Amino acid sequence: MDWKDVLRRRLASPNTDPKRKKSEQELKDEEMDLFTKYYSEWKGGRKNTNEFYKTIPRFYYRLPAEDEVLLQKLREESRAVFLQRKSRELLDNEELQNLWFLLDKHQIPPMIGEEAMINYENFLKVGEKAGPKCKQFFTAKVFAKLLHTDSYGRISIMQFFNYVMRKVWLHQTRIGLSLYDVAGQGYLRESDLENYILELIPTLPQLDGLEKSFYSFYVCTAVRKFFFFLDPLRTGQYLNLDKDHNGMLSKEELSRYGTATMTSVFLDRVFQECLTYDGEMDYKTYLDFVLALENRKEPAALQYIFKLLDIENKGYLNVFSLNYFFRAIQELMKIHGQDPVSFQDVKDEIFDMVKPKDPLKISLQDLINSNQGDTVTTILIDLNGFWTYENREALVANDSENSADVDDP
Structure with missing residues (x-):
């Protein structure tokens, strides 16, 4: 019997004083008291419903106001630590070289032209030896995505390695862009993207001859093109x-x-x-x-x-x-x-x-x-x-x- 059945029986029971009829308001009050009592018991013996709401995890955190300097610093520091942790989860150059060595060691002949190949069995073996960071890449879904028309059911080692490199590069770029997300809301404003591209210019060989007086024009042009096609x-x-x-x-x-x-x-x-x-x-x-x-x-x-x-x-x-x-x-x-x-x-x-x-x-x-x-x-x-x-x-x-x-x- 659940609390609903108990509530119905209690409300349907005769009055202790058969000569006195309860008012409509008394009936409503009694109904509410019984509902609160049995609902609380049904939820695990809580004395009132307010205790139940306290168990809901907090899911909203307001952004610090401009004058809350300490909270702003704390938020910035926590985001930096989070992004550093995400960056450490990516494969570094040494780990990528080790992955290539393992793939090459487990190739299955014959080669197709100059392409070394690997079957699914050895693919899984490499995944076990490559370490936890590589686990996400050694799945049946990834193997099937790269499987084309090989009569032996193999995939190209080079194509798989390029796939891993591309994924690592995309995640690195994502983390790099996140550093410019000043508000920490998961998106870049126009000013954020301008700062990113401005600091990127010195690293681009194609722009070696660009005079600094034209930097602002280049940045503005690039940013507007991004925003035009992405929005x-x-x-x-x-x-x-x-x-x-x-x-x-x-x-x-x-x-x-x-x-x-x-x-x-x-x-x-x-x-x-x-x-x-x-x-x-x-x-x-x-x-x-x-x-x-x-x-x-x-x-x-x-x-x-x-x-x-x-x-x-x-x-x-x-x-x-x-x-x-x-x-x-x-x-x-x-x-x-x-x-x-x-x-x-x-x-x-x-x-x-x-x-x-x-x-x-x-x-x-x-x-x-x-x-x-x-x-x-x-x-x-x-x-x-x-x-x-x-x-x-x-x-x-x-x-x-x-x-x-x-x-x-």
């Missing part, structure tokens, strides 16, 4: 575009980007939606803009441009929004003396390319799924891009003729 969200000639040398770009200065054929309507949208300062764009915002335009096949880039094209903020492009942007292309064509192109024809081509689920609306996902997002966005925002698309067949034919001329003796 669904090179630099062009930023300094050349900045004609007044104030470190910012106006709409007029940005209009000279690339072939200088982006429409003013699209540039207006850029300055409406993107972060600006007194109507001018800073270097970080410029980098996002450039990354989006130079990587238009990528979902992150299409998301950036789609937000600019979605002038009504409806989550889709309709005939109105397409016409809104293409009218600016038509106006530029007139200015440059080109024959106008019917919007109706362009609109039909866009919908044919994208094939959206809704025949009247193009969503961001439709654009991504079509693999035509780069073409569609180019048609709508850049006269040079539209002209290239419109004359693609003639350009291909011309390239073929030029190739033939080169080949002729």
Whole structure:
């Protein structure tokens, strides 16, 4: 009999005084007293439920405030000790050399070309001798992952060793990045990643000739590229575009980007939606803009441009929004003396390319799924891009003729 049955019997038992009926409040109080009593007993003889909650492990620890210097130091020190312990768990150079020696010693002939091979039985033997740090690598899952078409059921020793090296390197990098996680929350803020890359520059041979005055530009460019592609969200000639040398770009200065054929309507949208300062764009915002335009096949880039094209903020492009942007292309064509192109024809081509689920609306996902997002966005925002698309067949034919001329003796 559990506490629920006992509770029901006690509540159903007759009153000691049959002439007196208990009030509704008395019945509720008695019910609560009995519930508390039997629930506590059911949980192991505790006198009240508060004792039960005390046994729940603590799972939330607040971050120290700025003025709690001692707590902050303690947190930093404990994180450093934790990361040092994790680093010691990784294979060092001597242990990696020992692993290679054991693998080579247990290879099973014949070799495939110059590749030494090992079967599963010897694979497990090496795992037993290699030490506890290597245990995670010597599993059936890892062996099966590297097993391909060998008729003897063996894997390449070199491929396995490279797998181990890559895992060790990734964990080393993870620990190295964690040292820059100032808040200790498991992620890097933009400033954290900037510090990491800035301290990494002197170790990169490719950047030996980079002047220190350009370090900040390199760091900013690298960080913005990381954040652009890792958060669904090179630099062009930023300094050349900045004609007044104030470190910012106006709409007029940005209009000279690339072939200088982006429409003013699209540039207006850029300055409406993107972060600006007194109507001018800073270097970080410029980098996002450039990354989006130079990587238009990528979902992150299409998301950036789609937000600019979605002038009504409806989550889709309709005939109105397409016409809104293409009218600016038509106006530029007139200015440059080109024959106008019917919007109706362009609109039909866009919908044919994208094939959206809704025949009247193009969503961001439709654009991504079509693999035509780069073409569609180019048609709508850049006269040079539209002209290239419109004359693609003639350009291909011309390239073929030029190739033939080169080949002729």
